[in-house]
Amino acid sequence: MGSRILLAAMLALAGPATARAQCQLCPAGGDSAPAAIGDALFPLRVTVETELDFSRMVIASNASGSATLDPRSGARTVSGGLSALGGIPVRGTVRVTGRPLRRLRVSMPAEVELTAPGGGAARLVDLRTDLPGAPRLGILGTVEFRFGGTLRVPAGEAGDYRGRIPIEVDYE
Amino acid sequence: MINRFSKAVLVLGTLALGAGAANAASTTATAKAKILQQVTVTNTSDLDFGTIVTGAAASTVAVSSTGTRTCGAGLTCSGTTTAANFNVTGTIGQTVTISTTNASLTSGANSMSSTLAPSSGTLLLDGSDSFTVGGTLNVAANQADGNYAGQFTVTVNYQ
Numbered sequence: 001m002g003s004r005i006l007l008a009a010m011l012a013l014a015g016p017a018t019a020r021a022q023c024q025l026c027p028a029g030g031d032s033a034p035a036a037i038g039d040a041l042f043p044l045r046v047t048v049e050t051e052l053d054f055s056r057m058v059i060a061s062n063a064s065g066s067a068t069l070d071p072r073s074g075a076r077t078v079s080g081g082l083s084a085l086g087g088i089p090v091r092g093t094v095r096v097t098g099r100p101l102r103r104l105r106v107s108m109p110a111e112v113e114l115t116a117p118g119g120g121a122a123r124l125v126d127l128r129t130d131l132p133g134a135p136r137l138g139i140l141g142t143v144e145f146r147f148g149g150t151l152r153v154p155a156g157e158a159g160d161y162r163g164r165i166p167i168e169v170d171y172e
Numbered sequence: 173m174i175n176r177f178s179k180a181v182l183v184l185g186t187l188a189l190g191a192g193a194a195n196a197a198s199t200t201a202t203a204k205a206k207i208l209q210q211v212t213v214t215n216t217s218d219l220d221f222g223t224i225v226t227g228a229a230a231s232t233v234a235v236s237s238t239g240t241r242t243c244g245a246g247l248t249c250s251g252t253t254t255a256a257n258f259n260v261t262g263t264i265g266q267t268v269t270i271s272t273t274n275a276s277l278t279s280g281a282n283s284m285s286s287t288l289a290p291s292s293g294t295l296l297l298d299g300s301d302s303f304t305v306g307g308t309l310n311v312a313a314n315q316a317d318g319n320y321a322g323q324f325t326v327t328v329n330y331q
Contacts, residue, residue, distance in 0.1 A: 043194035054205035058330060067205065085208065085330055092201050114203060124203050151205055158209040158263060168198040 039171050042099035042141060046169045049095050049144070052124075054151055055087030064155045069148035071130040081155055091146040096169050100141040103172035106131060108147065108165060116159025123152045124163060211262040213328045219275075219288070219305055222251035226315040234308045237291035247311060255291070255304040260328055262297050267331040269294050272305050272324055279318025285310050288324055294331065 054067050057078055065082030069075075069089055076089040096104065106129060114122045127149040137143050151161075221233050227246030234242040235253045243249035262268060270290045277284045288307035295301055305326065 040194050044197040046197040046199045048199055048201045051201055052203040054203075056206045056208065056330075058208040059210045061210075082207070087206075092203070094199075094201065096197075098197075112203065114205065116207075120207075122205070122207075147201075149203075151203075153205075153207055158207045161203075161205045161207065163203045165201045165203055166198065167201055168196060170196045 039099055039102070042102070044096065044098040044169055044171065046094060046096050046167060048167075049093040050090050052092035052147065052149070052165070053088075053090040055089040056085040057082045058085050059083075059156055059158050062155050064153060066150055066152045068126075068150040071128055071146045071148035074146070074148075082153060091148050092165070093144060093146050094167060095142060095144045096137065097142045098137050098171070100139055101136055102141075103134060103136045104143070105170045105172045106135060106145070107168040107170070112163045112165050114151070114161040114163035116157075116161045118159050120154070120157040120159040120161070122154070122157065122159075122161050124149050124165075125152060126150045127165065208263040208266060208330055209261070211260065211268060211328050211330065213326060214259045215256065216259055216302075217254055217257040219256035219307065219324075220252065220254045221286075221309045222249055222253040224249055224309075224311060224315075226311055226313070228313055230313045231311050232308050233311060235306045237289075237304045237306045239304075239306070244311070255306040257302060257304050258326055258328075260295060260297070260301040260303065262301075262328075262330070264297050264299050267294055267296050268328050269331050270303055270326065270328050272326045275307070275322040275324040277309070277320035277322040279316070279320045282316040282318055282320070283322075284312065284315060284320055286322070290326065295328075 057067055060083035061081045063081035065080030067076060067078045069091055071091055074091050078084040108127050110127055111123055111125045114124055129145045129147045131145045221235055224233055225248035229246045231244030231247045233244055233249060235255055237255050239253055239255045241249055241253040270293055272288050272290050274288050275286045286307050286309045288305050291304040
């Protein structure tokens with residue numbers, strides 16, 4: 001008698017989770033209600049593999065200029081008062097690891113400021129990645145994405161520019 | 173039996189508490205760009221081969237990068253010779269390459285060619301930068317008298 005009551009209590013407790021009971025470690029079917037237990041076993045990690053580097057350019061005229069690094073192609077286009085010099089422009093690349101096939105949300109500011117030791121300030125705008133609209137981790141639980149943007153340099157403002165871009169990744 | 177039941181509840185509880193911390197991760201990437209100043213080149217003195225009395229045979233007059241003259245056989249040279257001087261500005265720490273064209277010196281319908289060279293093919297900018305241009309003037313046999321002058325172009329670019 002006592003053992004039958006105990007069994008009923010255990011089944012009642014397990015009730016709400018019955019639909020997912022078959023596979024606790026698989027991604028939630030519709031991604032709308034993530035299985036919290038599965039996420040906890042795959043903590044998200046994000047690391048920067050390459051920094052964003054527009055490389056060398058030169059002031060060509062007394063007009064503001066801009067340089068765009070396309071995250072998809074890696075190509076740099078320079079316009080306005082700037083001219084391209086040699087050097088190798090590099091897209092930023094970021095590696096994310098976590099739960100296989102899980103949907104992700106990647107957050108970066110739309111703009112950041114870059115400053116130079118001499119006091120110049122340039123703006124990095126239109127920061128964007130090469131991720132698809134609904135990014136997710138791959139079958140092995142990793143994904144790598146690239147990012148780029150457009151650097152706006154005021155007229156004549158030469159300098160060695162640096163800036164910081166905060167990147168946050170969440171399970172969607 | 174009762175013991176096993178209690179343990180199951182405890183395990184579920186722990187997992188639920190740990191879920192929030194793993195759901196987000198953040199880092200900071202660096203963006204950089206090196207924008208160099210425009211290079212400027214300013215001419216401060218001319219290349220001057222001085223005064224030459226010509227001879228019966230073709231010869232040359234050379235002016236070194238320091239302005240020192242070498243007068244060729246059969247010619248008589250006098251007067252002051254100078255190498256052309258150019259001041260350069262640009263981003264300190266960068267290296268520039270220097271090149272020059274040759275010059276044709278003319279006086280009316282008469283001309284003499286010259287071969288020119290910069291004092292250095294490259295320059296590491298340190299804030300106080302200049303170079304000179306000297307060369308060799310080709311004087312024909314019995315070159316006609318006159319005040320000969322010409323122009324040449326120097327080009328300075330970041331390497």
